[in-house]
Structures are given as C-alpha cells and as structure tokens.
Amino acid sequence: MSAPSRPLAVGLLGHGTVGGAFAELLTTRATHVEAICGRCPEISGVLTRSQGDFDDILARSEVIVELIGGLEPARAYVLAALRAGRHVVTANKRLLCETGDELFVAARQAGVQLRFEAAVAGVVPVIRVLAESLAGADVERVHGIVNGTTNYVLTEMARSGVTYGEALAQAQRLGYAEADPSDDVNGRDAAAKMAILARLAFGTPVGLDSVRYEGIEHITPDDLEYARELGLGLKLLGTAERVDGGLSVRVYPAFLYAGHPLASVTGPFNAVTVESEAITEVTMSGPGAGGPQTASAVLGDLVSVVSPSASPAPAAGRPAEALQLVGDVESAFYLHLEVADEPGVLAQVAEILGMQGVSIKSVVQKGLGDEARLVMVMHPVLESRFFAACELIGRLGFVRAAPRPIRVIEEEFV
Numbered sequence: 062m063s064a065p066s067r068p069l070a071v072g073l074l075g076h077g078t079v080g081g082a083f084a085e086l087l088t089t090r091a092t093h094v095e096a097i098c099g100r101c102p103e104i105s106g107v108l109t110r111s112q113g114d115f116d117d118i119l120a121r122s123e124v125i126v127e128l129i130g131g132l133e134p135a136r137a138y139v140l141a142a143l144r145a146g147r148h149v150v151t152a153n154k155r156l157l158c159e160t161g162d163e164l165f166v167a168a169r170q171a172g173v174q175l176r177f178e179a180a181v182a183g184v185v186p187v188i189r190v191l192a193e194s195l196a197g198a199d200v201e202r203v204h205g206i207v208n209g210t211t212n213y214v215l216t217e218m219a220r221s222g223v224t225y226g227e228a229l230a231q232a233q234r235l236g237y238a239e240a241d242p243s244d245d246v247n248g249r250d251a252a253a254k255m256a257i258l259a260r261l262a263f264g265t266p267v268g269l270d271s272v273r274y275e276g277i278e279h280i281t282p283d284d285l286e287y288a289r290e291l292g293l294g295l296k297l298l299g300t301a302e303r304v305d306g307g308l309s310v311r312v313y314p315a316f317l318y319a320g321h322p323l324a325s326v327t328g329p330f331n332a333v334t335v336e337s338e339a340i341t342e343v344t345m346s347g348p349g350a351g352g353p354q355t356a357s358a359v360l361g362d363l364v365s366v367v368s369p370s371a372s373p374a375p376a377a378g379r380p381a382e383a384l385q386l387v388g389d390v391e392s393a394f395y396l397h398l399e400v401a402d403e404p405g406v407l408a409q410v411a412e413i414l415g416m417q418g419v420s421i422k423s424v425v426q427k428g429l430g431d432e433a434r435l436v437m438v439m440h441p442v443l444e445s446r447f448f449a450a451c452e453l454i455g456r457l458g459f460v461r462a463a464p465r466p467i468r469v470i471e472e473e474f475v
C-alpha cells in the first residue's frame with residue numbers, strides 16, 4: 062500500500078463573503094479535489110484584519126488564495142507570494158486591472174501560476190475559455206454583461222416600470238447591490254472587468270484608464286417603454302473589439318434587438334459573447350456574484366493549479382502583439398428628445414443630423430399637450446459626429462431637455 066500523499070497547504074487571505082464560502086467548500090469538496098489532484102487540500106492559515114500573520118501563513122502554504130479585495134494590502138501579499146514561488150488564486154478584479162503587468166511579470170519570473178477566473182463574471186468560465194478553448198480563434202469582439210447589479214436594475218425597470226432609484230433600492234434589499242453601489246452603477250466595475258477580458262482576448266495590456274465607461278444612472282422608465290415599442294431591450298454592455306487595426310474597450314448602456322444572444326440575460330446574471338470568424342459566436346452565462354458561486358470558481362482555479370494535467374495559466378498580454386487603443390468608433394444610436402409641439406421641429410433636427418452625416422432609421426413622435434417627444438433610431442455613425450449633432454440639437458430653442466442618446470447594437474444572430 063502506498064503512503065498517503067502529503068496534504069496540499071492552502072493559505073487563505075480574507076474570510077468574508079467569498080473567503081468564508083471558499084473555506085466551507087474546500088472542506089466539503091476535499092475528497093473530490095483529492096481524487097483529481099492526488100492531494101487533499103487543507104487550509105494552512107487564515108488572514109483577516111483580526112487574525113493570522115501573513116509571513117507565517119506564506120511559510121506554511123503552497124498556494125495562496127487572495128480574497129481580501131481592493132488594492133492594498135492585497136497587492137503586497139500577492140506579489141510577495143508569487144516572488145516566494147507560491148501559486149496564487151485571486152478573485153480581485155481591481156488588483157488585476159490596476160497592477161496586472163507587475164503581477165504577471167512576477168509570476169512568470171518565479172515560474173508559478175496566477176489564476177483569476179472569479180475576477181470576471183463570477184462563475185461563468187470566461188477566462189478559461191478565452192485562454193484555452195478559444196486560444197486558436199482570432200477574436201474580433203467580446204461583448205459582456207459583466208455587472209449583475211446593473212443588469213438586475215435594468216431588468217426590473219423594464220419588467221415593472223419602476224424608476225432607477227426604486228430598482229436600485231430593491232437590488233440592495235435583495236443583496237444584489239452593495240451599500241455603496243457607485244462603481245457598479247457608474248460602469249467602473251464593468252470597465253475593470255472588460256480591461257481584463259481585453260488583455261486576454263487580444264494579447265494587449267489594457268488599464269482602467271484606457272476604458273471609456275458610462276453608467277445607467279440617467280436611464281428613465283420612458284427610455285425602456287419606448288425601447289419596448291421599438292422591439293429593443295436595454296443592458297449595460299462592455300465591448301472590447303478590433304477597430305481599424307486597433308482596439309476599442311468601452312462600457313455603455315445599449316439597446317439590443319431581441320435576437321441578440323445577450324438580450325435574454327436577465328436579473329443578476331452575467332454573460333459574455335466572444336465573436337470570431339472561425340467560431341461565429343460563443344456565449345456563456347451564469348451567476349456573476351455571490352459567495353458560494355464565486356467560491357466555486359476559486360476552487361476550480363485551485364484544482365487547475367495543482368492538478369497533474371493542469372492547463373496553462375492565463376498569460377499576460379504579449380507586448381509584441383499589442384494593439385493601439387482607439388477612441389472614436391462607429392455606433393448606431395437611439396435618441397430621445399423632449400421638444401415643443403410646433404411645425405418644423407422634426408425638419409430642423411433632421412437637418413442637423415444630416416449635416417453631421419447621421420442617417421435616421423426610424424422615428425416615433427408622441428404629442429403631450431404643448432410638448433412632444435421624438436424618439437429616433439439612427440444608422441451607425443462615428444460617435445464623435447453623433448455627439449456633435451446632439452450638442453447642436455440641445456441648443457435649439459424648441460428643445461425642452463438635454464437630448465438623451467443611447468447606443469443600439471444592431472447585430473442579430475440566428
């Protein structure tokens with residue numbers, strides 16, 4: 062009979078929502094992990110604000126699981142662990158997005174793995190799929206619904222006609238939004254995740270400062286009602302795509318036609334669509350957050366790190382292939398205008414749009430006493446030209462409120 066193998070010592074940094082769930086999952090799934098890796102995992106130490114000593118835990122661990130969150134001290138601990146030759150698993154999007162270059166270099170120099178499946182779209186295995194399954198595909202575009210809070214809020218606004226504030230309060234009551242949801246609703250959280258996906262999909266390091274992002278705070282129930290009339294659904298969408306030999310990474314609220322693979326993703330779910338000529342498109346969806354769900358993705362990374370048939374860890378961008386980041390891109394738009402109900406209004410709006418090369422696809426006009434609403438959908442145009450037209454339209458005397466533009470994703474898949 063062969064001697065039992067020595068346990069796999071896992072140092073756990075952070076024991077909150079995800080850390081606590083991970084510790085529990087590691088215990089309940091220990092036998093299963095042992096069957097795959099040949100080693101039974103064991104927590105060698107836990108670090109929180111009130112317990113544990115990092116150096117002591119590091120000395121007793123083969124793998125470090127970082128579930129503290131934020132930049133410091135997580136960065137210092139992860140860097141120290143990598144440089145000390147320990148594999149690291151983390152769910153920390155901010156850490157990867159803001160200090161990814163430094164961490165990937167440290168991991169490469171030490172010959173260890175840095176894995177981060179849970180940092181983007183929770184349990185949806187998008188990192189693994191991009192890094193491994195689709196490594197042979199020349200990716201053209203990645204679209205993602207990578208923030209569950211905003212998807213829940215927009216779903217509820219569309220479903221029950223509640224305001225943005227009411228839907229957000231509901232999300233907080235149900236635990237889908239944090240007490241301070243600013244980074245979720247202003248698009249910053251999704252931007253950090255899209256930066257990580259762009260790095261993987263296009264081999265190009267992308268920092269948060271290179272991602273243009275907008276949030277959903279300005280969306281009104283009217284926008285959603287008109288969208289329904291036009292057969293559109295609204296999502297906070299992240300896009301990373303090749304544009305004119307460069308790369309554009311952005312986050313913005315967007316209307317989707319019903320046939321789009323992301324249109325049916327509702328509530329707090331996340332989803333990512335990868336498009337490439339060779340594969341057409343692949344869409345993955347699932348829960349984007351939650352302790353047990355995120356812990357499951359973290360445990361998956363731990364198994365990959367130590368299993369004998371371990372797949373390669375996702376690599377950093379290869380600078381030789383780095384694409385230039387592009388600012389201005391073409392988009393189709395929806396435009397909501399509150400105007401005085403008088404003759405010639407539509408003609409003047411159409412003239413300004415025409416001067417900027419914007420072509421109108423459809424118009425809905427509704428009278429509201431002395432005022433009227435114009436809701437238009439435009440064909441794709443350079444964003445800078447469309448926003449220049451909005452600026453001019455906003456200055457017309459009969460326009461009662463700032464024009465409200467929202468992008469429209471035109472593609473449908475069958």
Ligand SMILES: NC(=O)c1ccc[n+]([C@@H]2O[C@H](COP(=O)([O-])OP(=O)(O)OC[C@H]3O[C@@H](n4cnc5c(N)ncnc54)[C@H](OP(=O)(O)O)[C@@H]3O)[C@@H](O)[C@H]2O)c1
Nearest residue numbers: 075076077078079109110111128129130152153350351355
């Ligand atoms: N929650 C989710 O659904 C979710 C989903 C995807 C990814 N993530 C990511 O997972 C990570 C953890 O999130 P979480 O929701 O589990 O956070 P959390 O509930 O706030 O837990 C954080 C843990 O880190 C510990 N900690 C904080 N500052 C520390 C410090 N200076 N030194 C040592 N320990 C410290 C806390 O200690 P105390 O116990 O002493 O306070 C707590 O145990 C984050 O990177 C987050 O972005 C979370």
